[in-house]
Amino acid sequence: MRTGNLIIISGPSGAGKGTLVDRLITRVPDVWVSVSATTRPPRPGEIDGKDYVFLSDEEFMRRVLADEFLEWAKVHGKRYGTLRSTVEQKIAEGRQVVLEIDPQGAAQVKTLMPEAVLVFILAPSMAELERRIRSRGAETDEQVATRLATAVRELELVDTYDFVVENEDVSRATDQLAGILESLSGKES
Numbered sequence: 730m731r732t733g734n735l736i737i738i739s740g741p742s743g744a745g746k747g748t749l750v751d752r753l754i755t756r757v758p759d760v761w762v763s764v765s766a767t768t769r770p771p772r773p774g775e776i777d778g779k780d781y782v783f784l785s786d787e788e789f790m791r792r793v794l795a796d797e798f799l800e801w802a803k804v805h806g807k808r809y810g811t812l813r814s815t816v817e818q819k820i821a822e823g824r825q826v827v828l829e830i831d832p833q834g835a836a837q838v839k840t841l842m843p844e845a846v847l848v849f850i851l852a853p854s855m856a857e858l859e860r861r862i863r864s865r866g867a868e869t870d871e872q873v874a875t876r877l878a879t880a881v882r883e884l885e886l887v888d889t890y891d892f893v894v895e896n897e898d899v900s901r902a903t904d905q906l907a908g909i910l911e912s913l914s915g916k917e918s
């Protein structure tokens with residue numbers, strides 16, 4: 730059986746990673762998106778086990794010590810991590826496995842699995858990024874400022890990625906992302 734690929738998607742909060750990944754699922758067969766664990770509280774409408782596996786700090790650290798994470802990192806003051814077992818299983822099944830994780834986690838995975846393909850999603854500008862974060866209405870002014878400061882640090886790492894996709898127009902950005910995945914699996918769209 731063909732082995733799958735591991736595609737890591739990173740980019741600042743508000744760059745539109747979630748929307749692009751949702752579109753990718755409907756567009757490219759074989760895509761499987763990992764559900765991360767986090768210690769941040771659910772946003773309104775988020776479902777445990779679907780959007781994230783929501784864990785207490787204690788439970789998260791127990792799983793770190795049990796070596797259950799492929800990678801984990803602290804982002805905006807909360808812990809986020811990729812659970813190892815399903816990711817390895819889905820790659821072995823030949824799926825196109827997508828991780829939507831921050832650059833610290835991306836670097837950890839790239840060290841362990843150099844064949845992983847790193848894609849960075851950019852918003853057209855910092856002003857647009859701030860507008861998108863505020864339009865979600867989920868964060869306080871202080872949290873928005875933290876996310877923008879993290880974005881500035883993350884942008885410095887863009888050169889370490891294999892591909893950069895600018896998400897000015899969602900359809901065009903989805904086309905680019907789908908093209909990257911299709912080139913990995915050697916299929917035409």
Ligand code: 5GP
Binds near residue numbers: 769800801
């Ligand atoms: P949010 O709280 O907006 O859902 O996510 C905040 C940040 O955490 C985003 O940059 C997202 O990519 C990152 N993130 C989500 N899941 C993981 C994960 O499993 N590992 C790491 N390292 N970062 C993650």
